[in-house]
Amino acid sequence: MGVPSTTASAVSTASAGAVSATLPAHLADAVRDDAALRRFLHGLPGVDQVGLEQRAAGLATRSIKKAAKLWAIDTAIRMVDLTTLEGADTPGKVRSLCAKARRPDPERPDVPRVAAVCVYPDLVEVAVAELAGTGVGVASVATAFPSGRSSRAVKLADTRLAVEAGASEVDMVIDRGAFLSGRYGEVFEEIVAVREACGEAHLKVILETGELATYDNVRRASWLALLAGADFIKTSTGKVSPAATLPVTHLMLGAVRDWHAQTGEARGVKPAGGIRTTKDAVRYLVAVHEVAGPRWLDPHLFRFGASSLLNDLLMQRRTQLDGHYSGPDYVTVD
Amino acid sequence: MTSNDVWEYAPAPESREIANLKPSYRMFVDGEFVDGAGEPLKSINPATEEVLAEVSTAAPSDVDRAVQAARRAYDEVWGRMPGRERAKYLFRVARLIQERGRELAVLETLDNGKPIKESRDVDVPTAAAHFFHHAGWADKLAHAGYGPDPRPIGVAGQVIPWNFPLLMAAWKIAPALACGNTVVLKPAETTPLTALVLGEILQQAELPPGVVNIVPGAGDVGARLVRHEGIDKVAFTGSTEVGKEIQRAVAGTGRRLTLELGGKAANVVFDDAPLDQAVEGIVNGIFFNQGHVCCAGSRLLVQESIAEELLDRLRQRVATLRLGDPLDKNTDVGAINSRAQLEKIRELADAGDAEGAQRWTSPCPVPEKGFFFAPTVFSNVHQAMRIAREEIFGPVLSVLTFRTPDEAVAKANNTPYGLSAGIWTEKGSRILWMAQRMRAGVVWANTFNRFDPTAPFGGYQESGFGREGGRAGLAAYLATGDEGTGN
Numbered sequence: 076m077g078v079p080s081t082t083a084s085a086v087s088t089a090s091a092g093a094v095s096a097t098l099p100a101h102l103a104d105a106v107r108d109d110a111a112l113r114r115f116l117h118g119l120p121g122v123d124q125v126g127l128e129q130r131a132a133g134l135a136t137r138s139i140k141k142a143a144k145l146w147a148i149d150t151a152i153r154m155v156d157l158t159t160l161e162g163a164d165t166p167g168k169v170r171s172l173c174a175k176a177r178r179p180d181p182e183r184p185d186v187p188r189v190a191a192v193c194v195y196p197d198l199v200e201v202a203v204a205e206l207a208g209t210g211v212g213v214a215s216v217a218t219a220f221p222s223g224r225s226s227r228a229v230k231l232a233d234t235r236l237a238v239e240a241g242a243s244e245v246d247m248v249i250d251r252g253a254f255l256s257g258r259y260g261e262v263f264e265e266i267v268a269v270r271e272a273c274g275e276a277h278l279k280v281i282l283e284t285g286e287l288a289t290y291d292n293v294r295r296a297s298w299l300a301l302l303a304g305a306d307f308i309k310t311s312t313g314k315v316s317p318a319a320t321l322p323v324t325h326l327m328l329g330a331v332r333d334w335h336a337q338t339g340e341a342r343g344v345k346p347a348g349g350i351r352t353t354k355d356a357v358r359y360l361v362a363v364h365e366v367a368g369p370r371w372l373d374p375h376l377f378r379f380g381a382s383s384l385l386n387d388l389l390m391q392r393r394t395q396l397d398g399h400y401s402g403p404d405y406v407t408v409d
Numbered sequence: 410m411t412s413n414d415v416w417e418y419a420p421a422p423e424s425r426e427i428a429n430l431k432p433s434y435r436m437f438v439d440g441e442f443v444d445g446a447g448e449p450l451k452s453i454n455p456a457t458e459e460v461l462a463e464v465s466t467a468a469p470s471d472v473d474r475a476v477q478a479a480r481r482a483y484d485e486v487w488g489r490m491p492g493r494e495r496a497k498y499l500f501r502v503a504r505l506i507q508e509r510g511r512e513l514a515v516l517e518t519l520d521n522g523k524p525i526k527e528s529r530d531v532d533v534p535t536a537a538a539h540f541f542h543h544a545g546w547a548d549k550l551a552h553a554g555y556g557p558d559p560r561p562i563g564v565a566g567q568v569i570p571w572n573f574p575l576l577m578a579a580w581k582i583a584p585a586l587a588c589g590n591t592v593v594l595k596p597a598e599t600t601p602l603t604a605l606v607l608g609e610i611l612q613q614a615e616l617p618p619g620v621v622n623i624v625p626g627a628g629d630v631g632a633r634l635v636r637h638e639g640i641d642k643v644a645f646t647g648s649t650e651v652g653k654e655i656q657r658a659v660a661g662t663g664r665r666l667t668l669e670l671g672g673k674a675a676n677v678v679f680d681d682a683p684l685d686q687a688v689e690g691i692v693n694g695i696f697f698n699q700g701h702v703c704c705a706g707s708r709l710l711v712q713e714s715i716a717e718e719l720l721d722r723l724r725q726r727v728a729t730l731r732l733g734d735p736l737d738k739n740t741d742v743g744a745i746n747s748r749a750q751l752e753k754i755r756e757l758a759d760a761g762d763a764e765g766a767q768r769w770t771s772p773c774p775v776p777e778k779g780f781f782f783a784p785t786v787f788s789n790v791h792q793a794m795r796i797a798r799e800e801i802f803g804p805v806l807s808v809l810t811f812r813t814p815d816e817a818v819a820k821a822n823n824t825p826y827g828l829s830a831g832i833w834t835e836k837g838s839r840i841l842w843m844a845q846r847m848r849a850g851v852v853w854a855n856t857f858n859r860f861d862p863t864a865p866f867g868g869y870q871e872s873g874f875g876r877e878g879g880r881a882g883l884a885a886y887l888a889t890g891d892e893g894t895g896n
Contacts, residue, residue, distance in 0.1 A: 120681075120682070120683055120684040120685070121681070121682075121683040121835040122683055122685070122686070123683035123686035123855050125686075125855070125856060126683065126685075126686030126687075126689055126690060126855065126856060127685070127686060129689070129856075130686070130689045136526060136530070136738070137418065137738070137739050138418075138421035138738035138739055139418060139419070139421070140419045140420075140421045141419040142417075142419050143416065143417060143418045143419040144419070146416060147416070150416075329685055360416075364416055365729050369415055369416060372416055
């Protein structure tokens with residue numbers, strides 16, 4: 076580790092077979108070595124902060140009513156990765172969350188199921204047992220979540236632990252320290268290695284945008300993760316403030332849109348942390364619709380990492396259907 | 410529903426009841442709403458072509474009466490009132506505009522055709538901001554840099570256009586009043602309603618009678634007003650053609666004049682620009698308010714090396730603009746203000762075809778009724794074409810390319826106009842280099858169409874002279890040094 080030639084060669088060997096074989100020539104070139112990767116990332120068009128935030132705020136004024144709102148609520152429910160990532164998590168807590176995931180609103184069997192339950196690796200087994208045959212995925216955070224501060228070996232072992240326990244999705248964190256000090260090759264290589272350790276499981280790459288601080292960094296990290304084979308790029312761990320924001324999500328949606336334009340592949344986006352209300356969720360869906368495109372209004376390509384959002388969606392769903400608000404005592408608290 | 414269904418936004422119309430629309434409106438003279446002796450005009454909703462209201466117009470005798478009322482108010486009350494007292498009225502007007510903001514926004518949208526989200530989020534708040542800003546100046550004029558004792562000029566005759574009816578009224582009235590002048594204002598023929606509601610607000614604010622008089626009518630009323638012996642100052646916003654006529658009429662009379670006229674602004678995008686935000690800025694520059702903006706970024710100058718990529722992104726983005734019912738909160742592009750304007754836009758766009766430019770039109774659905782024109786982008790445009798030289802005043806963008814910064818400056822300045830310009834680059838030094846060389850009153854860097862009462866606005870050459878807003882804007886309404894006060 077740390078010897079420049081090792082990093083450079085690791086980039087080329089690890090990526091060449093797994094990733095760049097399918098990439099268009101200019102993107103395959105970008106991951107040829109450390110220097111090429113840096114040139115590519117620094118050659119991406121800049122992001123103007125004022126303009127991005129203005130656009131995000133403008134789009135947030137869309138007024139979504141009636142059938143369009145009900146559709147948005149059901150779509151948002153289907154996109155929720157119902158999450159519990161606490162030191163105090165227990166098998167009991169995970170089981171009750173899984174029950175919620177299977178039947179979000181027990182009195183309304185027509186409410187769709189959520190996309191997945193998201194837990195720490197040691198609780199994956201419990202969730203897998205609870206959710207077998209339901210179609211609800213089990214996502215596990217890994218790679219020394221949330222800080223990512225450990226050795227490569229530990230991170231890979233963490234990933235394997237989750238996958239072997241049956242996780243269908245892995246949410247990894249990037250090494251922000253390496254990224255911020257410009258060691259892009261290292262970050263890239265680590266994502267590729269985790270990608271391999273995932274096997275069949277889908278890989279979501281958490282950028283932790285709150286620590287990357289600038290929009291230029293978020294755009295570079297998004298492309299870096301996409302180049303390394305991320306199925307999803309995810310904003311945050313939820314442990315750092317600010318977590319997901321609308322402008323950051325706009326930017327990442329733009330990255331997957333551009334990726335699709337250049338490669339024909341559709342990759343996903345997952346904002347996580349701080350999205351608590353239906354109103355927020357609808358604003359995100361409008362951004363998905365108008366920035367990435369209607370195709371991304373699909374749980375395969377867009378997720379919400381959230382815990383309290385689901386109950387607000389359920390309450391608003393009832394309000395839409397019943398014509399009046401019922402209150403938090405009419406949804407289950409898990 | 411499956412996820413493959415298209416997500417149609419349900420209509421989210423603002424209620425037209427909020428506009429408190431009345432069957433008829435009358436002119437506002439000497440603190441009262443009175444019938445004018447002119448032929449009444451009918452104001453229509455350009456989105457539906459239905460008649461909204463009948464508006465009485467001013468005959469020559471009414472213009473005389475309004476000017477006399479303004480003179481009397483100037484001599485007896487407003488001209489001698491201390492600035493701190495005038496400020497109280499202006500603050501009150503600003504707050505009342507905010508209080509009646511929703512009503513004004515819906516009425517503006519009905520009368521003008523602009524989307525409710527623009528009248529709600531731009532026109533009305535900015536109108537209030539102009540009153541707030543100038544209220545703050547009223548008692549500080551002696552410290553504004555125009556000498557120790559700047560005085561008002563007298564009676565101002567003001568003629569405003571139809572693209573921002575309420576905002577232009579605020580833009581004209583607020584500085585005039587702050588500086589101690591009185592006003593006779595003529596709103597545009599097709600959009601008189603919000604200015605007359607502003608008259609109600611002035612009444613509510615208990616502004617002394619005659620300080621502001623509002624005389625609706627067509628061009629003849631404006632012509633009478635700007636030639637009137639009883640006024641000391643003319644302020645006009647509108648077409649260059651009419652501006653020239655006014656300048657000829659005012660020449661030699663000693664009346665002071667400011668003109669804010671047309672434009673054909675260049676929006677210059679360099680290859681190192683923040684592309685996504687540049688696309689947003691281009692869209693905002695030309696499709697904001699259906700392109701009915703004198704400072705619209707109607708000429709896109711893009712560096713050749715990124716032209717293709719930028720145009721692809723631009724077309725993709727423009728295709729997402731939602732055209733339709735201006736009252737729907739999700740509408741991005743509303744109706745063209747009048748049939749005459751729609752025809753002018755069509756004529757110029759056809760000239761673009763005829764001269765060999767390549768037309769691309771947004772595939773958005775266009776309502777069958779009302780005056781609508783789908784967002785249009787012409788590429789392969791050259792300086793010699795009419796669509797590169799003439800102001801279209803509609804949602805039509807002309808795209809030209811350049812290779813070097815010098816060429817960009819040369820092309821940007823190659824116009825008889827000079828109101829505004831935009832520069833898109835991540836390089837700060839280039840922004841300053843360009844801004845020094847562009848002949849335009851306003852140069853925006855990495856943004857476009859941002860308005861603020863603290864920033865002076867105005868043009869070069871055929872875009873007019875004089876500034877509105879900011880400290881510089883006060884100069885147009887103050888007599889300094891040896892200048893006469895019109896008394």
